[in-house]
Amino acid sequence: MEPQKEYVLRTVEERGVRLIRLWFTDVLGKLKSVAISPAELEGAFEEGLQFDGSAIDGYSRVQESDVLAVPDANSFELLPWVDPSEPTGRIFCDIKSLDGSPFQGDPRQVLRRNLQAAHDKGFTFFTAPEIEFFYFNNASDRKPLDNAGYFDLTTLDLGSGLRRRTLHMLEAMGIPVEYSFHEDNASQHEIDLRYTETLDMADNIMTLRLVVRKIALDAGIHATFMPKPIDEGQGSGMHTHMSLFEGDVNVFHDPGDVLGLSDIARKFMAGILHHAPEFTAVTNQLINSYKRMVSGYESPVYVSWARNNRSALVRVPIHKAGKASSTRIEYRALDSAANPYLAYSVILAAGLKGIEDGYELPDEADENLWSLNREQARKAGLQRLPQDLREALDLMEESELVRDVLGEHIFEWFIRNKREEWEAYQRHVTPYEIERYLPIW
Amino acid sequence: MSPILLFPDPPPPELIQSLDMAGYAWKAVANAVAAEEFEIHDGWGGAILVADQDPDAAFSLARALKKRSEPIQNILILINGGQLNQLELRDDLYDDFCLTPFHPQELQARLNHLFWKGGQGTRGNTISYGDLVLNVETYQAAIQSRPLDLTYMEYELLKFLVSHPGKVFSRETLLSRVWGYDYFGGARTVDVHVRRLRSKLGEEYAGLIQTVRSVGYSFGQSRWSS
Numbered sequence: 001m002e003p004q005k006e007y008v009l010r011t012v013e014e015r016g017v018r019l020i021r022l023w024f025t026d027v028l029g030k031l032k033s034v035a036i037s038p039a040e041l042e043g044a045f046e047e048g049l050q051f052d053g054s055a056i057d058g059y060s061r062v063q064e065s066d067v068l069a070v071p072d073a074n075s076f077e078l079l080p081w082v083d084p085s086e087p088t089g090r091i092f093c094d095i096k097s098l099d100g101s102p103f104q105g106d107p108r109q110v111l112r113r114n115l116q117a118a119h120d121k122g123f124t125f126f127t128a129p130e131i132e133f134f135y136f137n138n139a140s141d142r143k144p145l146d147n148a149g150y151f152d153l154t155t156l157d158l159g160s161g162l163r164r165r166t167l168h169m170l171e172a173m174g175i176p177v178e179y180s181f182h183e184d185n186a187s188q189h190e191i192d193l194r195y196t197e198t199l200d201m202a203d204n205i206m207t208l209r210l211v212v213r214k215i216a217l218d219a220g221i222h223a224t225f226m227p228k229p230i231d232e233g234q235g236s237g238m239h240t241h242m243s244l245f246e247g248d249v250n251v252f253h254d255p256g257d258v259l260g261l262s263d264i265a266r267k268f269m270a271g272i273l274h275h276a277p278e279f280t281a282v283t284n285q286l287i288n289s290y291k292r293m294v295s296g297y298e299s300p301v302y303v304s305w306a307r308n309n310r311s312a313l314v315r316v317p318i319h320k321a322g323k324a325s326s327t328r329i330e331y332r333a334l335d336s337a338a339n340p341y342l343a344y345s346v347i348l349a350a351g352l353k354g355i356e357d358g359y360e361l362p363d364e365a366d367e368n369l370w371s372l373n374r375e376q377a378r379k380a381g382l383q384r385l386p387q388d389l390r391e392a393l394d395l396m397e398e399s400e401l402v403r404d405v406l407g408e409h410i411f412e413w414f415i416r417n418k419r420e421e422w423e424a425y426q427r428h429v430t431p432y433e434i435e436r437y438l439p440i441w
Numbered sequence: 442m443s444p445i446l447l448f449p450d451p452p453p454p455e456l457i458q459s460l461d462m463a464g465y466a467w468k469a470v471a472n473a474v475a476a477e478e479f480e481i482h483d484g485w486g487g488a489i490l491v492a493d494q495d496p497d498a499a500f501s502l503a504r505a506l507k508k509r510s511e512p513i514q515n516i517l518i519l520i521n522g523g524q525l526n527q528l529e530l531r532d533d534l535y536d537d538f539c540l541t542p543f544h545p546q547e548l549q550a551r552l553n554h555l556f557w558k559g560g561q562g563t564r565g566n567t568i569s570y571g572d573l574v575l576n577v578e579t580y581q582a583a584i585q586s587r588p589l590d591l592t593y594m595e596y597e598l599l600k601f602l603v604s605h606p607g608k609v610f611s612r613e614t615l616l617s618r619v620w621g622y623d624y625f626g627g628a629r630t631v632d633v634h635v636r637r638l639r640s641k642l643g644e645e646y647a648g649l650i651q652t653v654r655s656v657g658y659s660f661g662q663s664r665w666s667s
C-alpha cells in the first residue's frame with residue numbers, strides 16, 4: 001500500500017477517528033459529502049466507494065448512474081471544529097466510473113486533466129485567490145452587520161471576530177492565509193490565501209467556503225459568496241493571482257523586459273484575453289454574477305490588461321525588486337461563486353493555448369476603463385465581456401476550447417442547466433419591474 | 442529520544458543513510474567542544490564514533506564523553522577488523538562496537554540492543570526536540586502533548602527536519618530527500634509545505650523552522666545553528 005494511505009489509516013486508528021467525510025464537488029461547485037466509518041476507509045482506498053450519482057448536479061448519465069468515490073490520501077485532514085472526543089476526518093475524492101476510468105462529470109478530474117496537460121509541457125500552475133464574501137443576519141435579511149470600510153479596524157465588529165475564528169480553523173487545516181481584512185463595503189470581508197499548486201488550491205477554496213459558512217452559522221450569522229448581494233456597493237470577487245513555474249524557475253519573469261514579463265507570460269495573458277469572453281460563463285456562472293460586472297465596482301467590464309489599473313481584466317502587479325519568483329498576473333473577473341476546479345481549468349487552458357499558438361498581446365490599457373462610454377470603448381477597439389448569462393452561454397457554446405477543457409459531458413450538461421436557469425429567470429417578473437412599471441403603465 | 446552524536450563531521454554517507462532510514466535523529470560533531478556546544482537540554486541519546494580513519498581522535502572524543510559528571514551512555518564504536526587491537530584497555534570508553542564496513546541491519550540491531558539496555562525503549566521509535574515529539578512507529582506528532590494533525594508529506598518533512606536539527610537544507614535537498622527525485626512540483630512545493638507546517642505548529646512554535654535566506658530551511662533553536 002502507498003505510504004500516504006498507510007499514514008491516513010494509521011492516523012485514523014491512533015487518533016480514534018470516529019467518522020470520515022468523503023468530500024467531492026458537483027458541476028455547479030457545491031460541496032457534497034458522504035460519511036463512512038473508519039472500518040470502511042481501507043476498502044474505499046482500494047476499490048472506491050460506490051454510490052448512485054444520478055441525483056448529483058451534472059453527474060447523471062443515460063446508461064449507468066453508479067460511480068465510485070476514491071479518496072485522495074494526500075488531502076486527509078481532521079476537522080478542527082469537531083468535538084475532540086469524536087474526531088472526524090475529511091478527505092477529498094476523485095470520482096471514477098465503475099471501470100476505474102476518471103468520471104467525466106467530476107470537476108476535480110477536469111482540473112487534474114488540465115494540470116496534467118500543463119505538466120506535460122513542463123509547467124506547474126500556481127494560484128492565489130482573494131476571496132470576498134458578506135456576513136448578514138440571515139439569508140433573507142441583507143442588513144449589514146457593520147458600517148466599516150476597507151481595512152477598517154473596528155472594535156465591536158462581530159464580523160472581525162468571525163473572521164479571526166475562521167482564520168484559526170483554516171490555519172489548523174494547513175491552509176495558510178496571507179491577508180484578511182474588512183473589505184470596502186459594510187459587512188464585506190476578504191481572505192487572501194497563500195499561493196499553492198492549483199489542485200490543492202481548488203480543494204482549499206471549497207474548504208474555505210465551508211469553514212466561513214460554518215463559523216458564521218455557529219454565531220447565528222449567514223455568510224454568503226453570492227457575487228452581488230446588494231444593489232449599491234461592491235460585489236464579491238475572487239481575483240486570482242497566477243504564475244507558471246518550470247521546476248524552480250518562474251517562467252513569467254524576464255529581468256530584461258520593461259515590465260519584467262517574459263514572452264511566455266505575454267502569450268499566456270494573450271490567451272486568457274482572447275478566450276475570456278468564451279469562458280466567462282464558467283468563471284461567472286450565475287445570473288447574479290453579471291450584476292457585479294458593471295462599471296465602477298472593482299470588476300472588469302472590458303477585455304484588457306494593465307499594470308496599475310484596477311479596471312482591467314488582467315492586471316500585472318508590480319512585485320518588489322529582486323523578487324523574481326513573485327512575478328504573476330491577476331485575473332479579476334472571477335467571482336466567489338465560481339466552481340474553482342472548472343474556472344481554473346478554463347483559465348489555464350486559455351493561457352496555454354496562447355503560448356502554444358503564439359498569440360499576440362494587445363496594447364496595455366492605461367486609462368480608467370470604467371469611465372469610458374460605449375462610443376469611446378468602440379473607438380479604442382475594446383471588447384466587452386458578456387453582459388449577462390445568456391450572452392456568456394451563447395459565446396461558450398461556440399467555443400471549441402471550452403468544450404475541450406471541460407469535456408463533452410460537463411460542457412453539454414452545463415449549457416443545458418444554465419439555459420434552463422436563464423429561462424426560469426426570464427419568466428420571473430422582478431420587484432424592480434413592479435416598482436417601475438406597475439404604477440405608470 | 443534525543444539525537445545521537447556522530448563523529449566525524451561529516452559522517453560517512455552510508456551511516457547517515459542507515460540512521461535516516463531507521464528514523465534516528467542525529468547530529469555530527471568534529472570534536473569534544475562541538476559536542477558540548479550542540480548538545481540540547483535533554484543530553485545526547487547516544488554516540489556513534491567512526492574510528493577506522495582516525496582512531497586517536499575518536500577515542501579521545503569517547504574519553505571526553507565518558508569523563509563527564511554524567512557520562513554519555515550508549516557509545517558505539519565503528520572500527521575495521523584490522524584495528525581491533527585499538528579496543529584493548531579501552532573498555533571503559535565504549536558500550537559496544539561494530540566492524541566496518543558495517544551491515545545496516547547489524548548496526549540497527551546493535552543500536553536497538555544498546556538503547557534497550559539504556560532503558561530508552563527497544564528501538565528509536567520517537568524523535569524529540571524540546572516540546573516536539575514524533576513517533577515514527579505510529580506516525581503521530583505532538584507538541585507539548587498536544588497532537589498535531591499533519592498530512593503525510595507534512596509529517597515526513599517535519600520528521601526529516603527534526604532528525605537533523607541545526608542543519609541547513611536547500612529546497613532541492615529537501616525535495617529529493619523527502620519527496621524523492623521524481624517529484625514534479627519543484628522547490629516551491631517545499632515552501633508551500635513549510636508554510637503549512639508552520640501554520641499547524643502554531644505561532645509559538647512556527648519559529649522552529651527557520652528560513653535561511655537564499656539557501657533554504659533549518660530546524661531548531663539558534664543554539665543549534667552551525
